[in-house]
Amino acid sequence: MTQTIAPRVRTVVLLLLAAACALLAGAGPASAHAALTGSDPAQGAVVDKAPARVSLTFSEQVALSAGSLRVLDPEGKRVDAGEPSGVSGTTYAVRLHSGLPDGTYTVAYQVVSADSHPVAGAYTFSVGAPSKTSVSVSGQGADDGVVGWLYGFGRYVSYAGFIVLAGGAAFVLACWPRGTGVRPVQRFVVSGWLALTAATLALLLLRGSFTGSGKVADVFDLSLLGQVLQTKTGAALVSRLLLLAAAALFIAVLFGAYDKREDPQEKRDLTFGLAIGGVVVAAGLAASWAMSEHASVGLQAGIAMPVDVLHLLAVAAWLGGLGTLLVALYRAPADAPVDASAVRRFSRVAFGSVLALIATGTCQSWRQLGSWSAFTDTRYGQLLLAKIALVAVLVGVAWISRRWTGRLAETVPAPVEREKARVGAQADVSGEAAGSAGSDGTGHAQTATAAEADAVSDTDTDSGERPDAEPADPERAAQLARQRAALDAARQKRLRDADPNRFGLRRSVLAEAGIAVVLLAVTTVLTQTEPGRTEEEAKAATSSSVSTSPDTGASGALTLNMPFDTGGQDGKGIVTVDLDPARVGDNEMHVYVERPDGRAFDIPEVKVDFTLKAKDIGPLPVVPDHLATGHWSANGVQIPMAGDWKVDVTVRTSDIDEVTVSKNAQIG
16 A cells, blocks of 8 residues: 555655746846936926936836836826837936927836836926926826725735645644644635635736726736736746646645545655645745745845745744634534644744744845834834734734643543533433423423523424434424534534633634734735835935035035946945035035945046036046045036036946946036
8 A cells, every 4th residue: 555655645746846846947037126216307307408308217127118107298298209218227218209398397107126016106397497387196106096905905815825825734734634634624724725826816917907007997908917927927926826736736635635544654655745745835835926026136136035935934834823723723623622732743833933034034124124224214114113013922922822732631631521421411401302392392491401402492392303303394404404513513612612721722822813914914015015225225316416505605515426337246336426615616526435225335436527518618527536445535626617517427346347427416
């Protein structure tokens, strides 16, 4: 018999491995969560003549569609021509119609960042002079409407389904093998599979509208669905569906062939095969999130994705096992309750999961925040603090559960034995009461039995039948069957509640499960929130300001912050130009180069040019001297006349990687 089972085990394992490889083979590289860091014309700028195009610069590469960049005139009519396209690196532009009149124009953008989240916003610039009227375009994206809400709910259900599926299966396989034959536990794990499958299909349909128009009518647009399938997120969702097919096979074996095996050697072989196959499928499902969301982009993505997979598996083992334990405590048959050894094994698994969560969560948190200030100054950090607080409360309640677990006895306690005897005696008396009620026709069998026995005796009176007799009427038989089921459920509840230690454990586990539901909701919102590191980098990049004091002899100052990306290794950063007093004559200039996280660093070369196009002056080159790490300076910088000067900064980060970034500033 052992030889017979071995090929089946190998077949199951190979099928699960093949499905997982199909997912992992589709994983591809990504850049990072995108944020708008610059534009030309700039926000609020007033230009002399209409530009030929409008360009936007993001912190990382984004995905564009036909309507990603729109430019509207003061009357709300579109003046952009053609589709937007990439200019260089992370800069994208759309051409404008020629001969645009003076007035205020609105630029609205909606793109998809590399970590699958839509990024939307709007700003204005003016030609000639601001007009009295302009178009008001809110920054609300497609993810803020009904479709966005549905998409967020689908993500929550998908996370919950994965946790129930993976954690529930792990609980019965590793902690309580007898649980494979308990119907409520089977239904609980299968419900996780159904929830994850349904949510994945819904997300696949909603994705096109979620990242586009946001209209409910577009959910079933097959052309949008075709576009989604060509994206990284679409590939991840399809791969998840393929893995769910393998998960269905796993569940069928776990609750079918595995439960029926009686030979110890066969069971060990099948346990080994299911354990390997289950881990592979669960890791593949977790990777379908890691490969398309925050972990796949930004700093050290090659390390972050495996860490994210481990984090999701630890969450599933803890919270999914917790939910399965709750079902077992409340719904398992009283004559075959979840035993104390299984609870203790799960306690050890949960403890290991918490340690893994602390390690992986710390790594992820610092990667997404990058500074202590981001904890309180960004929405991502605030949500993360709420998540940490919930985890701390959950661990505290889990400690109480461990205390109840230590009090559980391996054998059935005396109170349960006494309750079994009492319920059995009541059942005998109930049967006699029902029989006597049926013979005298009173319809009121009042004895010293449990109240639920009266329901059976009252009903049996009408026909004069005893409870154990099969009535001829099918409707009557169904009614009696329901009553017997209610009596059995009441008996099971009494037996479960007879052990005070088990009753206390049930209450503490129920409290844990309630906190876990809220924790999962916070986590779902967190995965859709822009990371704190990216938010702070965007603030730093867009905080370029020009501040000059009136020409009254008082000293003025000019500060320009310009993000750059040379395209090479360590080629990203922010260059800051300080010009003091920013007026005609001699000026002192300081140049600072920092990484996106704010740390100063040196590069091979920095050059600055000043050009006054209105008077055909320049470019006037300035080569500052290196003073310290990330700091250059030049004295005696001559500005010959006042005007709108263009400041070009050339940054070279290697022998071949170089870029020039520019900003206009009023000097003098």
